[in-house]
Amino acid sequence: xxxxxxxxxxxxxxxxxxxxxxxxxxxxLATGRGRYADDVKLPRMVHxxxxxxxxxxxxxxxxxxxxxxxxxxxxxxFTGKDLAAVCKPWVGVLNHLKGLKSGTQYPMAVERACxxxxxxxxxxxxSRAEAEDAVEAIAVDWEVLTPFTDPAAAAxxxxxxxxxxxxxxxxxxxxxxHGDWDRAVAEAATVVEHRYTxxxxxxxxxxxxxxxxxxxxxxxxxTCYHSHQAPHMIQDLFARxxxxxxxxxxxxxxxxxxxxxxxxxxxPDEIGTGALSMLAKRPVKxxxxxxxxxxxxxxxxxxxxxGKLAMAGDGTILGFWLDDLAGVxxxxxxxxxxxxxxxxxxNYTGGPYKHTAxxxxxxxxxxxxxxMSQYRAVGHPVATAVTETLVETAARALGLDxxxxxxxxxxxxxxxxxxSLTGVRFEGLSHEKSxxxxxxxxxxxxxxxxxxxxxxxxxxxGLGFAALIELTNPGAAxxxxxxARISSQDGAAARLDPSGLVIVQASITEQGQGSDTVIAQIxxxxxxxxxxxxxxxxxxxxNVPVGWGAGGSGGAGIAGEAALRAARAxxxxxxxxxxxxxxxxxxxxxxxxxxxxxxxxxxxxxxxxEVARIAWFRPDTLPEGFQAEPMATRHYVPREYPAAFxxxxxxxEVEVDVETGFVRVLDYWGVEDCGTVxxxxxxxxxxxxATVTGLGMALFEECRYDRDGNLTNAT
Numbered sequence: 001x002x003x004x005x006x007x008x009x010x011x012x013x014x015x016x017x018x019x020x021x022x023x024x025x026x027x028x029l030a031t032g033r034g035r036y037a038d039d040v041k042l043p044r045m046v047h048x049x050x051x052x053x054x055x056x057x058x059x060x061x062x063x064x065x066x067x068x069x070x071x072x073x074x075x076x077x078f079t080g081k082d083l084a085a086v087c088k089p090w091v092g093v094l095n096h097l098k099g100l101k102s103g104t105q106y107p108m109a110v111e112r113a114c115x116x117x118x119x120x121x122x123x124x125x126x127s128r129a130e131a132e133d134a135v136e137a138i139a140v141d142w143e144v145l146t147p148f149t150d151p152a153a154a155a156x157x158x159x160x161x162x163x164x165x166x167x168x169x170x171x172x173x174x175x176x177x178h179g180d181w182d183r184a185v186a187e188a189a190t191v192v193e194h195r196y197t198x199x200x201x202x203x204x205x206x207x208x209x210x211x212x213x214x215x216x217x218x219x220x221x222x223t224c225y226h227s228h229q230a231p232h233m234i235q236d237l238f239a240r241x242x243x244x245x246x247x248x249x250x251x252x253x254x255x256x257x258x259x260x261x262x263x264x265x266x267x268p269d270e271i272g273t274g275a276l277s278m279l280a281k282r283p284v285k286x287x288x289x290x291x292x293x294x295x296x297x298x299x300x301x302x303x304x305x306x307g308k309l310a311m312a313g314d315g316t317i318l319g320f321w322l323d324d325l326a327g328v329x330x331x332x333x334x335x336x337x338x339x340x341x342x343x344x345x346x347n348y349t350g351g352p353y354k355h356t357a358x359x360x361x362x363x364x365x366x367x368x369x370x371x372m373s374q375y376r377a378v379g380h381p382v383a384t385a386v387t388e389t390l391v392e393t394a395a396r397a398l399g400l401d402x403x404x405x406x407x408x409x410x411x412x413x414x415x416x417x418x419x420s421l422t423g424v425r426f427e428g429l430s431h432e433k434s435x436x437x438x439x440x441x442x443x444x445x446x447x448x449x450x451x452x453x454x455x456x457x458x459x460x461x462g463l464g465f466a467a468l469i470e471l472t473n474p475g476a477a478x479x480x481x482x483x484a485r486i487s488s489q490d491g492a493a494a495r496l497d498p499s500g501l502v503i504v505q506a507s508i509t510e511q512g513q514g515s516d517t518v519i520a521q522i523x524x525x526x527x528x529x530x531x532x533x534x535x536x537x538x539x540x541x542x543n544v545p546v547g548w549g550a551g552g553s554g555g556a557g558i559a560g561e562a563a564l565r566a567a568r569a570x571x572x573x574x575x576x577x578x579x580x581x582x583x584x585x586x587x588x589x590x591x592x593x594x595x596x597x598x599x600x601x602x603x604x605x606x607x608x609x610e611v612a613r614i615a616w617f618r619p620d621t622l623p624e625g626f627q628a629e630p631m632a633t634r635h636y637v638p639r640e641y642p643a644a645f646x647x648x649x650x651x652x653e654v655e656v657d658v659e660t661g662f663v664r665v666l667d668y669w670g671v672e673d674c675g676t677v678x679x680x681x682x683x684x685x686x687x688x689x690a691t692v693t694g695l696g697m698a699l700f701e702e703c704r705y706d707r708d709g710n711l712t713n714a715t
Contacts, residue, residue: 007568010676013602014592015525020681023517024531025510034255037210037227038287045212045283046075048276049131050269051121051138052295053113056147056368056709057162060111060120060140067137068123073130076280077138078122080108087275088241090266092332094482100172100339102332103163103366107272112145114162114330115368116709117295119269124280128287147368147709151327152304155365162330162366171332171364172339174346178421179357181310184319188310190397192390196305198382199702202297203375206512207257209297210287211270213277221248222274229259229509230549235541236485237266237335238274253539253549259511260376262297264551266334269296294714299703300341300375302327303382307349309390310357315398315405319357320350322386326364326372333373335484339364341372344379344471347422349387352431352467352647353409358421368709374551377690380470381697388466403444406467407435424469426645431467434649434671441669442651460656461666467649472553477642489637490559491545494523494566496574496630498616500594500609502527504567505537507547508559514682515555519563521678522556526567528591529608545633556678557644562636569632577628578611581621648672650691663699 010017028034065077087107093100108119121138125131148154148162154169162169185191212225222244228234231251239246256263269286277284288296308321324345328338346362395405410431411418417427444463451461476488493505504523510516520534527534537543547562548554571591578596579586582605590599596606614621615628622628638644653666670687677683704712 009525016521036255040225042283046124047128047131048286049135050119051135053118056116057145059143062141064139068134071134073126074134076124080110083107083275090334092334092337096482105331107268149709151365169366173363176360181357181359184310184357189313191310192393193308198301198303200299200302202299203260203262205258208288208293211273212285213274214283215277217281223250225252229263231541232546233486251541256511298373299370307386309394311394315400315408317355317409322360324362327367329369329371333371338373341379345382348383351469384468429647430673437671438649464652470646471643473557473644474552475642487548490547490562491635492563492566493633494570496612500612502534505544507545509539509549522560522563523567526564527571529594565634573629646673
């Protein structure tokens with residue numbers, strides 16, 4: 001059936017899709033009127049501070065809390081055994097990742113601490129300062145154990161085992177062997193090889209992790225004000241592990257100052273705060289300070305990689321070879337696990353390019369460092385760095401222009417739908433167009449000529465390029481199929497309020513990326529009103545549909561689609577009421593600019609506020625048997641593909657001081673195939689943020705450990 005023109009949101013005369021509209025909440029946040037987790041204060045509230053292990057690996061022989069209990073302001077002191085009595089432990093595995101294993105984890109260490117920073121005891125006091133002072137008074141008798149810090153040594157057969165019940169230190173091993181790598185090597189004009197060491201990174205969110213847990217013993221109900229990006233996931237986990245019915249667990253994620261994937265996991269100290277509130281029977285607030293954040297927020301990118309590329313004399317890529325070793329800390333992070341990043345390195349290396357052979361292995365290894373898991377761009381930076389340096393090196397070895405080599409080998413734009421050797425399905429990618437666009441932006445020929453001239457004068461300038469594929473809109477194949485109760489769908493409920501405004505309750509969450517703006521823009525366009533007449537509510541499990549939250553670049557593609565469908569359905573419902581009132585065929589009516597109009601001419605027929613008034617307060621005036629429906633709820637999950645992939649192409653010009661090694665970034669260009677752009681301001685913000693994040697990872701950032709597992713730069 002052909003969709004009516006006024007149902008096609010891009011063709012609506014008042015569509016806001018593609019408009020660079022400012023964020024509705026920008027003024028409130030910029031003037032300091034945001035309400036973050038630490039801004040919430042409740043009667044009888046106490047503050048939690050955790051005693052954390054100073055050792056990477058140590059047995060807890062005894063804990064003496066007597067002195068801490070006598071400190072000023074202290075109300076309670078708890079140990080790991082106390083919390084274990086009210087919080088069930090967990091194991092961070094996914095059933096569809098065959099062979100994945102992990103040790104059992106508790107909110108606080110019970111018998112043994114396995115990384116520097118693992119919580120061991122907790123103090124509750126009237127202020128954070130008093131709680132921290134009391135933490136210093138706790139005496140622990142430690143038996144320091146040998147730490148496992150080198151993933152290569154930990155992976156060796158016969159190595160001492162961190163979790164003896166698991167048999168070895170390999171959390172997961174996975175392989176690909178497609179085509180004939182040996183033949184590719186035999187036929188190649190060159191085979192290049194590199195060894196890569198990627199240092200650990202973490203995402204330093206402007207607002208640290210934090211939670212205020214309020215347990216009501218009379219109702220056996222827990223309310224948490226949480227700086228998190230997945231409220232429904234946390235609701236489910238807290239309900240199951242604290243043994244509270246899910247209907248009696250409310251998670252409120254208000255304003256959240258950045259997340260980047262860091263706030264998408266279950267942290268021991270956060271669920272531990274919920275357990276502390278249950279034990280103390282009063283509200284408990286925990287806000288991580290910056291030093292705690294460096295030591296306990298999840299890390300990423302700890303990979304040692306060997307990569308090879310076989311290339312024919314004309315520049316055709318014949319195959320890739322990969323051996324990846326990822327050290328992920330002592331436990332697999334719950335519930336998303338610590339294996340996904342390594343698997344995405346395995347699956348996406350070589351992704352933009354045609355090739356007929358791929359032999360690869362990844363091993364995920366336990367070690368005594370901060371747990372690793374999914375952080376912004378999961379696996380993509382490692383896979384892209386390996387792929388692109390191999391392509392660049394092979395091109396140089398054959399004396400070929402690196403752009404010509406990339407043009408020859410990228411998957412053609414007209415080849416889709418297609419499937420990679422690792423089974424990744426692509427639809428509508430645009431590698432060729434992206435390269436053409438970037439070359440025009442850079443004026444590539446001019447830059448190469450300038451580079452050659454400057455080299456003769458001893459000035460070393462370089463041009464770097466990266467083609468990449470990017471996963472977005474992940475479905476149930478990511479987590480749900482493995483048994484993790486992380487929603488792979490999103491929902492939205494749109495309602496017409498009595499004054500004619502539109503309220504959208506959406507399962508997506510907002511941490512500064514503009515999700516609220518996108519939902520409002522989509523809903524306003526689909527319904528037929530203006531942005532200032534739409535309010536978006538997110539982040540409260542008592543008041544929004546169940547959904548993923550934020551992550552995997554699925555905001556617009558999944559939650560946005562749910563909002564589109566809900567707002568469109570609401571428009572149909574409201575137009576039906578208007579048709580009944582006007583004794584007109586609803587198919588000839590529309591909503592534009594907050595009014596009921598003639599769909600063909602745009603002439604106003606009735607104020608929307610009047611339709612709302614009658615629907616809510618005077619339904620008795622509607623025709624007999626007619627039921628007004630001033631609210632519509634829709635859910636959406638993409639079913640055609642397990643995930644949607646897009647692509648981009650980036651270039652950079654740098655100047656290197658060959659005596660000092662100092663790198664100066666002169667210019668940067670990026671072309672991103674975003675599909676339909678909903679708000680160009682937000683897209684530009686996301687591209688700038690991603691670029692700066694990448695530059696930081698490449699040039700400035702690393703979480704550094706010594707061989708004893710001590711984080712040396714957490715201050």
